[in-house]
Amino acid sequence: GEDVEQSLFLSVxxxxxxxxxxxxxxxxxxxxxxxxxxxxxxxxxxTYIFSNMDMKQDQRLTVLLNKKxxxxxxxxxxxxxxxxxxxFCAESWNNQGGKLIFGQxxxxxxxP
Amino acid sequence: xxxxxQTPRHLVMGMTNKKSLKCEQHLGHNAMYWYKQxxxxxxxxMFVYSLEERVENNSVPxxxxxxxxxxxxxxxxxxxxQPEDSALYxxxxxxxxxTNGGEQFFGPGTRLTVL
Numbered sequence: 001g002e003d004v005e006q007s008l009f010l011s012v013x014x015x016x017x018x019x020x021x022x023x024x025x026x027x028x029x030x031x032x033x034x035x036x037x038x039x040x041x042x043x044x045x046x047t048y049i050f051s052n053m054d055m056k057q058d059q060r061l062t063v064l065l066n067k068k069x070x071x072x073x074x075x076x077x078x079x080x081x082x083x084x085x086x087x088f089c090a091e092s093w094n095n096q097g098g099k100l101i102f103g104q105x106x107x108x109x110x111x112p
Numbered sequence: 113x114x115x116x117x118q119t120p121r122h123l124v125m126g127m128t129n130k131k132s133l134k135c136e137q138h139l140g141h142n143a144m145y146w147y148k149q150x151x152x153x154x155x156x157x158m159f160v161y162s163l164e165e166r167v168e169n170n171s172v173p174x175x176x177x178x179x180x181x182x183x184x185x186x187x188x189x190x191x192x193x194q195p196e197d198s199a200l201y202x203x204x205x206x207x208x209x210x211t212n213g214g215e216q217f218f219g220p221g222t223r224l225t226v227l
Contacts, residue, residue, distance in 0.1 A: 031214050033214055033215075040220070042116070042219050042221050043216075043218040088155070090214065091214075092213060092214035098143050098162070098168075098208075098210075098213025099157060099168060100155075100213075100214050101154075102154045102155040104152070105154070
């Protein structure tokens, strides 16, 4: 079945790197995503990675995918207080009509 | 207006009321979605519409009734809800439901409280 797991909380100091982890069960997924949700707002797509890639970098964000271990991570370099939010990983499949399966979300708290 | 808008932002209703949630996307997308976000649970996909046709109904109770009159508008009609239906209801859109269907743009949500 489809299941996506994340740890619920992460706390870091401003300027440090944050690493948010995610594990998933269905290795046939096509894309894996990271979404960000700030208080009182909807989800915002941060980045995504195609399942045949190992790594994707986009400015302060680095996504690592270990397909063998079904493990996805999001590294935020030089974390700022504005990065405090809930981060969701999600997976999708080519043949399942836009269906996204989300993890529970990791609440990132950045302390000054 | 830009992006995806939802109205109302907050709604309190009794179990016998009938209300509707509205979503509008200004992105020219062909697919729209309803999600339910409850505390401490992953987002639950409720419905998917592609080119105004429902393509996914994720075992949602019949007290939730979606309507998609055109590709820019999506409604969720609510009637005889239960207190456990209290949640944040999020609308999203994407260009299509195929390869890039996971690149979804979300509205801010409607916070629903059922008394």
